[in-house]
Every structure is written in C-alpha cells, then in structure tokens.
Amino acid sequence: MYSFYDLLGRYSGNNENEVLEYYAGIVRVQIKKLFPWNPTDKTTIINGTIFVSKDDKAVEGYGTVFHRILKRFNDFGTLENIDYDFKSKLFETFLKESISKKNWGQYFTPLKVVRAIVNMVDLSPGMEVCDPACGVGKFLLEPICNDLHRFFLVEDGELKPQIALHGFDKGFDKEEQKTIILAKANMLIYLSGMIREHPDLTGEFAKLFNDTFLLQTNSILGTLARPETDKYDLILTNPPYVMSGSSNLKEEIGKQDDLKKHYAINAMGIEGLFMEWIVRALKPGGKAFVVVPDGIMNRSNDKKLREFILEQCVVDAVISLPLNTFFTT
Template sequence: MNVNSVVKSIRNIMRQDKGVNGDAQRLEQLGWMLFLKIFDAKDEDLEDMDETGNYVSPIPEEYQWRNWAANDEGITGDELITFIDRELFPELANLKSTDGRTQLVRDVFGGNNNYMKSGQLFRQVVNELNKIDFHASKDLQVFGNVYETLLKELQSAGSSGEFYTPRAVVEFMTQMADPKLGEKVLDPACGTGGFLTAAIEHIRDAGVENIEQRKQLQNTVHGMELKPLPHMLAVTNLILHDIEVPDISYEDSLLRNQSIKGKNRVDVILANPPFGGNVDEATASTFPVGFRTKESADLFLVMMVNYLKQGGRAAIVLPDGSLTGDGIKARIREMLLRNCNLHTIIRLPNSVFKPYASVATNLLFFEKVSSPAEDMEEFATKEIWYYEHQLPEGSKGYSMTKPIRLEEFDKEKDWWENREESEVSWKINLSEVIEKAVQNAHPHYEKEKELKRAAYSLKEKLTQLKREDKTNGEIEKLEKQLRESESGARIAKQTADSIYYGAFDLDYKNPNKVEEDLGDPIKMLEKFRKAEQEMEALQNSILDELSDAFQNK
C-alpha cells in the first residue's frame, strides 16, 4: 500500500468539497480525522496490553473511529455530516474527565472544525484513511515522513507558515543543544511540534532501551501552543513519534511568566517563537515593567530566560530586530547578557523561512548562569562567537523547492569544537565593549546627577520664596533655571543611556568578509557614460529606421 498515493487521493477528494477552502483548511480537516484514527489505534493497543481488561478509552464507544468510520459501507451523505457536526464534535469537545488523554481529545475538538459539506466526499476520505494501518510499524514510519511533508507545506499556506521551522534548522539546533534522557525539554511556542519530535528522536538515538526510560522520555518533553490548528498537528505529530500522551498544553505560554517557579524550570529550551506580531496589553502587563513590550519575540526571550534552570541551555531562532534597537529591547538584551552566557550566534540568509517570511534570522545558543532576580553585577557573557551561514555555491536563495539542507550545517559543526576566525566567523569581546561603554557613559550620568541636585536645590529655593510671598523677578529667574536644569538632566541621561545600552547591540556584521572588488570608480564611471552613449546611438538609429519606413509607406 502506497501511503503517498493515499494522501494525494485524499487531497484531491477534499478539493472537490465546497466547504474546504485552501491548504490550511484541508490540513486542519485531515488533521483532526487523522488524530481520531490514530488515537483509536493507540486505544486498541492499550486494550491489548491491559491484561486486566479494565482499560476504558476516554472517547465514548459510539464516537470511536472503529465504530462509525472503519466500515467502508458505513453511514454516508447527510446522515454522516449531521453525525459529525451535531454529535461527534460537540460530545468530544465537552468530555468531562480531567486525565491527560481526555484533555487532548477535548482540546482538539474544542478548537478545530469540520469544513466538509458533502457526506459522500467525507466518506471517500474516510475510506482512503482506512487503507493506512497505524498498527503496522512500516505504515506508521512511512506516514510519519508523509506527515512531515504535509507540515512543511504549511510554509506556503498563508499565515499558517509561522508554525513551521525548516527541518534542517530544527535538527541542527537540537544536535547542538544536545538534550539528554532525564532532562526536561521545553518549546513554549511549539507550533506543529518540530523541535519536540527532533528532541525525542535525538534522545532515542542516544539510547532509550527499556520501559522505564520510555516513560521518562514521555514525561520530560513538554510543549505549549496557543492556536488550535498547530496544537492539534503537534499532538498528532508526537503520537506518530510513539509518545502515548503528548504533553502539549493548549494555552498562551506568555501568561505563565509570572507563575514560573523552581519546579517548572527546565534543562533545555528549543524554540522558534513568533516574531513580528503584537501581544495584547493584558499579556504584556504580566511582565516586569522594565521589559514590557508588545513585540512577541522579545517577551518570549524574557520568559525563556526565566524558564531555564541555572545551568540550563537554549537554542532559539530570533529575527535581526531582536538583536538591535534601543529602549526596552536594549534592556532585554542587557538582562540576557548579564544572566546568560550567549556564546554563539549563527546568522542565516534571508531566504531560509521563505515564502512565509523573508526577514533575516539568527540562531542563538546560550546557557543560564544566574537569575535576573539576583541582580548580578558581572555579565555572564564575556565573548560572543558569530558564524555567517553561506548559501550553497551557485544559489541565490532558498525556496520551497530548494530548502536549506542539514548537510549544509556540517561546516558549522566542524567549526563548533575548534573555533577560529575566518571569512565567515568572528568573535566579539563583549567585556571590552561593555567596559568602554561604561567609561564613556559615566561622565554623562555624573552630569545628570549634578543637574538633578541643582534642580532639587532650585525647587527648595522656589518653595521658600513662594512661602514668603515674594513677587519680584527672582521667582521667574529661578523657574527658568529649574527648567534648564531638568532639561539638561534629561538630555544627559539620554546621552548616557544611548552610549551604555549601545554596548548591547548584537547586530554585528562580519568584519572579515572580503568585499567584492568593483574596480576603480573613475573607470567604472567612464564605462557607464560610454554605455549611455551607445544606448543613445542605438535609440537614434531605431528612430531613423522607423522614420524612413513611415515615409516610404
């Protein structure tokens, strides 16, 4: 049985249905149907393994796939659509039990939709799905690969592309972060679960040999996802990777920042948080005042530092916009550099995330040294290594048909353990940068203090004069001096902040890059003028020929 041909047939059937519009809706439709079939297959496995015979599925018997879908001659037409829309979805979205598997079902059917309107076409899709045996390891493995291809297609499915990170990027980051069995792994914006499945397979490859270790792996990989479609796809993804009860919360992880305690902290974070979007005021207000912003990527960075244990490590994707900028952005980077050792930044080409996004992105690797609450004086980051990832030779950019490949990161892997500066790599001595910024900013901060003291003294004098009800020109003179002192203090602080926080601008360009030699500018200008003259002569020649042609007509 060819799994690829089954999936292709399903998509062609769905395209005929008037209720399903676009790739994202087709994937959502296929997603919840797959979830229900795979869940039922797992239920059957659990029933077979339960020697007591007491296992009961969280899905009521009449809604289990085997009892309404498995028979190819089963219900169809309007009866089937009515059953799906008025019975199956409402019942499964409102299951009462609170155990983990029940919660998964409730979240999936509470947040997704049945778009299909034709019961006949729906039955055809069901019958195609019945050709895949999710008990058979071969079918399961093949379908896992097909499912990854489906998720990849999210890149072109409108705004849904934000939920998918290229597999090569995910695997490289996971290999470098190197999560181990027993370590808690978190992706607080897990999308379709790419980082979680990569972590699972990475840990398995290192050795998961018995039932206890399988349970340990099951209980230490955790994700969070706010939107229903990627949440459902992530849950299904982990089930396909043999995780019995995926630990993926259906929630806004940013709202957790205030309540993170020691028991919640993790060893490893792998994430590509959403960027370019704004969060609402209520969410931003849950963060410390100095870090409050509506830029989602910046808030995720604050939260991820908070989530890491001391000694924990992270590998995350961030846009160029999070490496630079003043104000709150600069304070967030200061916090990161003070409390974490940001040892590596891999700079990626703009086209890695096309067609969903064309912004320049970076892979940041850091380890947590201290908590922001400890108010450390020393900075944990002393130096930062940069590596500029190169496009394959002859390539102008990545695309859907020519994505970035894992083997392209072999050069970074070779460099990782034996770092040297080159045309594509360089090191920034951050300690020196910060020390110089502190020295240069110091006179301006001192001037601010001096002007503030002067302003305070002037205020006291003004209060005394007003109390004595003096009406001569002294008050006006002092008020003018006060305004000048306060204004001067503000300017001095702005200048000092600009110098100090400038040290935390991480948007360093490659100083070792050999620029293309464009030649002598004077000779280039002469060539340009000659080309212009040749163009003008050609245009005149064409005009003359046209003129002759019209006159001879």
C-alpha cells in the same frame, strides 16, 4: 476492528454518508475513549467538528469529501510499519493545506531548521525540556525520535518516561487551538510504534500526550502569564515575532506586580518578552536554542535585553539564517 482499511473497505456495499455515520458514531467515539481530553484545556488528539457535529453525529453532505480524503491517504500506500519521518511529512502536508498561508508561521518552523538545531542538542535522561511556544511540537519531538526506548521505558507493565517534555501555546479560537491538538496528534505519530508494541498502555500514552502539551487559555499572555525560574535544563523554541500587539501584553503585565517584576527589562516586541522568560526559566548551567529575528540584535530599544542576556548567559553562537527560510517570508 477500527482500522483505516476497515473504514475504507466499508465503501463496498454502503453509500458514502453511511460510512461517515459509522466513523462519527462508532470509530471516532472509540478514539476519544482511548485518548481522552485533558480536563485542564479540554484538548486531545482528536478535536473539532469538521465532519461531525458536537454530539458526534455525521454532518449531512460531507460523505463524499470524507471518502475523497481517505482515498488520498490510501494513495500513499500502506500506513503501517513505516518510519515516523514519512508519517510526519504526510501530516505536515495535509496541515499546510488546512491552514491559510498567513497563519503558516504560527504552526511551522521548517523541519530543516528544527533538525539543524536539534543536531546541536545533547539530550540525556532526567532532563526537563521546554518549548514555551511549541506550535505542533517539533522542537520537543525531534530530539527524542531516534531514541524513543531510551527516553520512554516500559517496565513491569508501566510506561516510565525518563525525560520531562513541556510544550505550551496559547489559543482562544478554533484556529489557534489547533496548535496543541496537532502537537498531541504529532506525538502520537512519533510514538505510534511503541503504542503498537504496548496496546494495553494506550491510556498511559494518552496521559503522556496531555501532560506534555498544554494549551494556555486563561490570559492573553499565554505562556508569559506563567513565569518560571530555574526550572528547565533545555529550552528549544521559535517564539512569535510581533511588534503590533505587544503593547497590549505589556499593559496586561503592568497590572500584576509579580509579572511586572519578572519582566523588568521591558524589551521590544513579543519575542523580547519571550527571551526574558527563557533566560529566567533556565536552570543554572541550562541551555537555550532560540530562533529570533535579526532586529533583536541591533535595535537600540533592545539594548537592555542584550545586556541582560550577556549578564545572565554565555552566548555560544549566533547563527544567521538565509532570507525566505520561513513559510511566511
């Protein structure tokens, strides 16, 4: 009843603003009922007010743009019964065009890099897996995509996850908050086949999305404000690399004795703080696959961090990536 093609078909006999009003007042409201927000961070798969107001009213003048977007999606052919990879690439194409180039790095680790890392991962049921700077969630979703029914069983009419995925990112303005919203939408794309098989479990899938991805809004430290110890079997991540601004984070850490003790290495840059978080958050025998800048390997000010890593971990490999690997380089 509320399908993409039903919406597109309404342009026969209705003007563009009327179709947008139908989407805003009927379709969007139903989607939000199916996928309610997380009361902790107030995000779900559908947030924002691009075409609609905060009270779910169509914004006058956007009817034509909305129609153009639907037609562009339609140009890709049927969106049913196609593999997640195409849907994911389509999703990423539209996302790139919605974000200024300077912010691409916040959202994207190139898919080839993600898959190269994922191919080295040995994932099994019962594991606790984390990405503390998850962006749109690729590092958590790619490892499970080819074996969804192994990791998300449906038994006796219940969804029973066999693996725990934890994705965190911080966001204080609408641009930053897109990360978790889009991560949840991305997870919907990956699990769309299972949802289609079990439409009566939509509420449980919605809860899964909310439990998997969480926006950190209570501190400028984001994930760093939640120190973890011996919790995760596997950590996959590409943390932010910023030198400017790290002094503000260290100042905030210095105000809290528990955080000051946790981040005792006092490494350079935000990536150094994340490395310390990652090492301490791993269970004994756990593994981490982390994308870091070259500087962390040779900066004199990061000597203590390198010593800490070698004392606490076994380094299996260091792999150098070519120049211009990332969108912002």
